[in-house]
Amino acid sequence: MEFIDYIGHLWDTLIASKGMFYEATKLTLKLTVVSIFIAIFVGLFFALLKISGVKPFVWISNAYIFIVRGTPLIVQIFIFYYGLSYGSLQISGFWSAALGLAFHNGAYIAEIFRGAIQSIGKGQTEAGRSIGMTSGQTMLRIILPQALRRALPPLGNQFIIGLKDSSLAAFVGLAELFNVSTTMGSNTFDFMTWLIIGAVYYLILVFILTMLVGYTEKKLAIGD
Amino acid sequence: MAESREMIRVEKLNKHFGDLHVLKDIDLTVGESDVVVLIGASGSGKSTLLRCLNFLEIKNSGSVIIEGEAIDPKKANLNQIRQKVGMVFQHFNLFPHKTVLQNVIEGPIQVKKMKRATAIKEGKELLEKVGLADKTNVYPDKLSGGQKQRVAIARSLAMKPDIMLFDEPTSALDPELVGEVLTTMKQLANEGMTMVVVTHEMGFAREVSDSVVYMHEGRIVERGKAEDIFDNPQEERTKAFLSSIL
Numbered sequence: 001m002e003f004i005d006y007i008g009h010l011w012d013t014l015i016a017s018k019g020m021f022y023e024a025t026k027l028t029l030k031l032t033v034v035s036i037f038i039a040i041f042v043g044l045f046f047a048l049l050k051i052s053g054v055k056p057f058v059w060i061s062n063a064y065i066f067i068v069r070g071t072p073l074i075v076q077i078f079i080f081y082y083g084l085s086y087g088s089l090q091i092s093g094f095w096s097a098a099l100g101l102a103f104h105n106g107a108y109i110a111e112i113f114r115g116a117i118q119s120i121g122k123g124q125t126e127a128g129r130s131i132g133m134t135s136g137q138t139m140l141r142i143i144l145p146q147a148l149r150r151a152l153p154p155l156g157n158q159f160i161i162g163l164k165d166s167s168l169a170a171f172v173g174l175a176e177l178f179n180v181s182t183t184m185g186s187n188t189f190d191f192m193t194w195l196i197i198g199a200v201y202y203l204i205l206v207f208i209l210t211m212l213v214g215y216t217e218k219k220l221a222i223g224d
Numbered sequence: 225m226a227e228s229r230e231m232i233r234v235e236k237l238n239k240h241f242g243d244l245h246v247l248k249d250i251d252l253t254v255g256e257s258d259v260v261v262l263i264g265a266s267g268s269g270k271s272t273l274l275r276c277l278n279f280l281e282i283k284n285s286g287s288v289i290i291e292g293e294a295i296d297p298k299k300a301n302l303n304q305i306r307q308k309v310g311m312v313f314q315h316f317n318l319f320p321h322k323t324v325l326q327n328v329i330e331g332p333i334q335v336k337k338m339k340r341a342t343a344i345k346e347g348k349e350l351l352e353k354v355g356l357a358d359k360t361n362v363y364p365d366k367l368s369g370g371q372k373q374r375v376a377i378a379r380s381l382a383m384k385p386d387i388m389l390f391d392e393p394t395s396a397l398d399p400e401l402v403g404e405v406l407t408t409m410k411q412l413a414n415e416g417m418t419m420v421v422v423t424h425e426m427g428f429a430r431e432v433s434d435s436v437v438y439m440h441e442g443r444i445v446e447r448g449k450a451e452d453i454f455d456n457p458q459e460e461r462t463k464a465f466l467s468s469i470l
């Protein structure tokens with residue numbers, strides 16, 4: 001097949017399948033947004049445990065990060081899937097995948113938050129405390145806003161990883177981008193075309209996400 | 225002046241960092257409206273002593289009595305005490321994500337629960353007082369060192385403290401910016417603020433202070449009027465220190 005003809009075929013297939021991929025993109029996005037949203041709170045929680053200096057809290061946080069780092073994401077997703085959807089809980093495939101991804105990303109986000117919080121000089125805490133603020137007020141109003149700003153570039157990076165990793169939800173049966181691509185590939189024996197189309201959608205999503213993170217970074221950069 | 229109220233009383237204060245014995249049996253009293261200047265070599269414990277006075281560091285033994293009240297750091301509400309004892313740092317420690325005015329009103333609004341409008345009004349008055357009325361809505365990174373330090377002073381004053389602690393407030397400044405900060409501090413002293421100041425600005429000590437305290441290796445070696453300490457020190461170690469810095 002001529003290269004130009006193939007590009008034409010690719011383009012036609014892309015256009016013809018846009019309805020199907022619209023649904024798959026929506027699911028990928030929903031999965032990513034929900035899991036990252038939860039992961040931010042999970043991450044912040046474990047970061048605060050870790051910097052609390054209270055031994056048992058630090059241990060819990062370290063154990064969590066150790067487990068997430070030391071096991072493959074696909075294993076974590078399957079454990080959540082079998083643990084949650086077949087148990088007495090009857091949680092849907094979507095939620096078990098979302099929670100699995102959140103559990104995974106939370107550990108990396110915890111480390112990002114911890115690094116950012118610890119990068120804010122001790123002088124800031126002392127300044128807050130010296131005008132009578134409680135340690136909670138100082139954390140919330142002085143340290144976290146500055147740490148968040150510093151965490152944004154690595155966080156953006158983690159969001160992109162999270163978006164791409166959501167493709168593993170295909171293995172627990174969610175009809176997201178990767179799943180639709182491979183299913184169409186095996187139905188038509190035209191794997192290459194469908195995988196390229198899937199890749200294009202991921203690229204577009206990552207591009208949009210990168211722009212959003214860059215925009216937020218600029219907005220928050222005042223006074224730095 | 226002689227019978228002034230005691231604002232700070234420190235008795236047999238000891239402070240260790242691990243094996244390091246940093247403050248050794250410190251006794252110190254500061255009366256109302258007194259300005260006490262702390263001098264001494266690097267590592268002699270000046271900052272640590274100052275930080276024990278607003279409980280950023282907690283003593284190991286001895287007592288710290290603020291306005292007649294012996295403070296037990298385990299039981300006392302330290303946040304409340306810190307409102308009475310303001311502190312100005314060598315490196316300013318302004319909140320970089322807040323404007324000059326936001327820096328100043330943070331304490332009154334969050335800690336004193338003051339109405340926002342009142343806090344802004346008082347904050348602006350304070351900024352006027354330290355000569356920064358035109359910088360209200362500027363972020364700290366746009367200020368010179370001297371301006372930053374004056375904002376830091378205004379931020380402390382916004383809590384209406386009874387005592388102000390200064391830890392080398394001019395040491396991080398370019399020489400030409402030292403004067404403006406000292407002028408603000410002199411103005412405060414003239415208004416009757418009780419102040420404990422770690423500084424090597426001998427001019428300030430002579431002009432403003434009621435007494436100078438010389439510290440050496442965690443002990444107070446000598447205390448006296450600035451003229452006496454500088455021109456006629458009694459202790460050998462004081463003489464040696466003064467000749468090393470003059």
Ligand SMILES: Nc1ncnc2c1ncn2[C@@H]1O[C@H](COP(=O)(O)OP(=O)(O)OP(=O)(O)O)[C@@H](O)[C@H]1O
Pocket residue numbers: 241244246264265266267268269270271272273
């Ligand atoms: N948080 C800390 N942990 C351990 N050691 C400390 C701590 N803070 C101060 N020290 C030590 O205590 C001693 C006294 O320090 P301090 O900062 O009070 O001295 P200083 O007189 O203010 O010196 P400088 O003029 O350099 O500011 C020093 O030996 C210092 O290294």
Ligand SMILES: [Mg+2]
Pocket residue numbers: 270271272391
């Ligand atoms: Mg010091």
